[in-house]
Amino acid sequence: MTRLLIASRNRKKLTELHRVLDGAGITGLQLLTLDDVPSFTEAPETGATFEENAIAKARDAFAASGIAALADDSGIAVAALNGMPGVLSARWSGGYGDSDKDVANYSLVLAQMGDVPDERRDAAFVSVCALVTGPGADEVTVVRGEWPGVIARKPLGDGGFGYDPVFIPEGDTRSAAQLSAAEKDAVSHRGRALAKLVPALRELARG
Amino acid sequence: MTRLLIASRNRKKLTELHRVLDGAGITGLQLLTLDDVPSFTEAPETGATFEENAIAKARDAFAASGIAALADDSGIAVAALNGMPGVLSARWSGGYGDSDKDVANYSLVLAQMGDVPDERRDAAFVSVCALVTGPGADEVTVVRGEWPGVIARKPLGDGGFGYDPVFIPEGDTRSAAQLSAAEKDAVSHRGRALAKLVPALRELARG
Numbered sequence: 001m002t003r004l005l006i007a008s009r010n011r012k013k014l015t016e017l018h019r020v021l022d023g024a025g026i027t028g029l030q031l032l033t034l035d036d037v038p039s040f041t042e043a044p045e046t047g048a049t050f051e052e053n054a055i056a057k058a059r060d061a062f063a064a065s066g067i068a069a070l071a072d073d074s075g076i077a078v079a080a081l082n083g084m085p086g087v088l089s090a091r092w093s094g095g096y097g098d099s100d101k102d103v104a105n106y107s108l109v110l111a112q113m114g115d116v117p118d119e120r121r122d123a124a125f126v127s128v129c130a131l132v133t134g135p136g137a138d139e140v141t142v143v144r145g146e147w148p149g150v151i152a153r154k155p156l157g158d159g160g161f162g163y164d165p166v167f168i169p170e171g172d173t174r175s176a177a178q179l180s181a182a183e184k185d186a187v188s189h190r191g192r193a194l195a196k197l198v199p200a201l202r203e204l205a206r207g
Numbered sequence: 208m209t210r211l212l213i214a215s216r217n218r219k220k221l222t223e224l225h226r227v228l229d230g231a232g233i234t235g236l237q238l239l240t241l242d243d244v245p246s247f248t249e250a251p252e253t254g255a256t257f258e259e260n261a262i263a264k265a266r267d268a269f270a271a272s273g274i275a276a277l278a279d280d281s282g283i284a285v286a287a288l289n290g291m292p293g294v295l296s297a298r299w300s301g302g303y304g305d306s307d308k309d310v311a312n313y314s315l316v317l318a319q320m321g322d323v324p325d326e327r328r329d330a331a332f333v334s335v336c337a338l339v340t341g342p343g344a345d346e347v348t349v350v351r352g353e354w355p356g357v358i359a360r361k362p363l364g365d366g367g368f369g370y371d372p373v374f375i376p377e378g379d380t381r382s383a384a385q386l387s388a389a390e391k392d393a394v395s396h397r398g399r400a401l402a403k404l405v406p407a408l409r410e411l412a413r414g
Contacts, residue, residue, distance in 0.1 A: 046322045048287065082291050084291050088288075091318075093315075094314075094318020094321065110301075111300075111302055115298075
């Protein structure tokens with residue numbers, strides 16, 4: 001059975017990938033996470049793009065384990081902030097403000113956009129996934145999923161995490177934090193990216 | 208004598224423009240500021256670019272006074288932040304953090320760039336000046352001055368204002384807050400923009 005290492009310690013990502021593989025009818029992949037590679041230390045994410053970070057993480061995990069590795073980097077790109085917070089989404093507030101990091105991050109975006117009119121509040125959640133199956137330059141598959149929407153005027157809803165409470169998906173009036181997990185899976189940036197990765201995962205499973 | 212309204216209440220801008228006019232040998236302009244137009248209320252700056260904001264400010268001042276008007280919009284563009292804080296430079300921290308707004312703003316940029324390596328710390332101070340001499344589309348002159356440099360790792364110096372303590376101009380090892388006023392005038396973004404405006408100011412002075 002081919003092994004695939006998810007370069008993360010987040011169990012939710014394991015569950016999510018299992019769901020994608022099941023949905024695509026892909027069997028024959030044994031999923032591991034970084035918890036199965038205790039010696040591995042994740043490097044800080046210093047890339048200028050989601051792609052750079054995802055590829056670096058997958059390459060590092062492959063190099064440390066010799067196992068095909070899947071990594072992702074995600075964030076929110078706000079048009080009025082020239083596509084930022086972007087790769088800095090998780091540390092946008094830099095430790096300032098609220099003691100809850102998610103609240104501090106999205107509160108800062110709301111404050112920065114206080115004077116930004118409705119017609120310029122476009123944003124998109126972005127997820128880039130990189131699959132590294134070997135050391136060669138041609139053994140990397142990179143896919144990008146985007147979930148378009150707008151930045152709300154105030155936080156809405158208790159679900160989700162990160163910027164979900166201030167993100168209103170295109171075609172909806174609820175925030176991402178007000179969607180059910182199933183609704184979100186069907187349309188989210190991560191779901192879209194993983195869907196694009198299915199052909200490569202199917203090939204990997206075939207060995 | 209031709210009158211020129213500086214669309215600002217900042218007396219330093221008046222002094223600076225006097226110095227530029229003197230340096231260029233331009234006489235025949237009587238400078239006013241918004242303090243001379245007490246009825247005028249400045250609109251919030253909601254443009255997506257420095258150009259939009261500077262033109263809107265100059266047009267508003269011209270419309271309210273009937274006097275040729277000069278406005279500027281300035282800020283710092285950080286490459287690793289995709290050119291932001293940009294038009295949001297003055298309110299980047301959104302009221303979060305330190306009670307001194309300048310300190311809050313530059314501390315946030317330092318924190319956001321904590322993991323950004325030296326080779327990606329490029330930034331530029333940008334100043335856009337708009338001169339509006341009439342209601343027509345062809346009666347607007349817009350110039351842009353840039354002052355390139357890098358973002359420091361920590362604040363340096365007590366002089367200047369805004370982001371000066373964290374900005375190291377190209378070719379220097381001191382921050383903008385460690386330069387004398389004269390040194391700064393000679394190379395700064397505002398100085399460079401105003402220098403480009405000299406021909407238009409000369410024409411205006413000729414009547």
